[in-house]
Amino acid sequence: MPTATLNERQAAFTRHYADCLNATMAAVRAGYSKKTAYSIGHENLKKPEIAAVIKRLLEAQAMPREEVAARLAMQARANMSDFLIEVEVPDGKDESGNPRTRRMVVPDLLAAKKAGSLGLIKKVKYGRDGLSFELYDAQAALTTLAKITGLLDGGASDPDMEAEPETGDEINVTAEQLETQAALEKAAGHG
Structure with missing residues (x-):
């Protein structure tokens, strides 16, 4: 489900990136073209709204002490x-x-x-x-x-x-x- 500032593919990218920690793979899994997945993945990581969602997802996955x-x-x-x-x-x-x-x-x-x-x-x-x-x-x-x-x-x-x-x-x-x-x-x- 997309958030207010992310479209459906970007939201999927954040979930997949939190799972695999690989921008290219996350982009492909989110439905971006394999040809452009590398550049799109790295561009997505630079976008503050995407980075913020990824940060929240990773914090939620973190293992407590x-x-x-x-x-x-x-x-x-x-x-x-x-x-x-x-x-x-x-x-x-x-x-x-x-x-x-x-x-x-x-x-x-x-x-x-x-x-x-x-x-x-x-x-x-x-x-x-x-x-x-x-x-x-x-x-x-x-x-x-x-x-x-x-x-x-x-x-x-x-x-x-x-x-x-x-x-x-x-x-x-x-x-x-x-x-x-x-x-x-x-x-x-x-x-």
């Missing part, structure tokens, strides 16, 4: 072990020609989705060992959370706390690794 802290806390506490399942997969044939299977532990992304935990996953890949995924780095989330809550008073005095880890927690577990871990825990009296 409390939500940022809550999301960082979720990343810091992330434990995807609840979303691992054991499955049997074909593994060729035995000496007699009968089908052989092996057990494998894989991530259950559907369970993670149902639990609302997919946003904790940074990367998913499928390789020769099956599906694996990487979580956002819990240490980086803790450091950022400590900074925004004032726990670090503007910075860490411990140099190890300032270093950003290179990768997050990657989960790619085989059934054999789980069996070994279970045997070790049982031998240590924990299982």
Whole structure:
């Protein structure tokens, strides 16, 4: 719906720009010609009435400090072990020609989705060992959370706390690794 100072296409441009933050793409989505979308998009951004609407839309979309802290806390506490399942997969044939299977532990992304935990996953890949995924780095989330809550008073005095880890927690577990871990825990009296 156009505002008092914007026509329908300009109003559509503001909505699309707030979604994608790309003037050319927003212009095309708003119905402007692909040939002129680049120049129209950038001209629209310079118009005060359009800029004001975009500013209001972006402010409405902004994440409040409390939500940022809550999301960082979720990343810091992330434990995807609840979303691992054991499955049997074909593994060729035995000496007699009968089908052989092996057990494998894989991530259950559907369970993670149902639990609302997919946003904790940074990367998913499928390789020769099956599906694996990487979580956002819990240490980086803790450091950022400590900074925004004032726990670090503007910075860490411990140099190890300032270093950003290179990768997050990657989960790619085989059934054999789980069996070994279970045997070790049982031998240590924990299982």
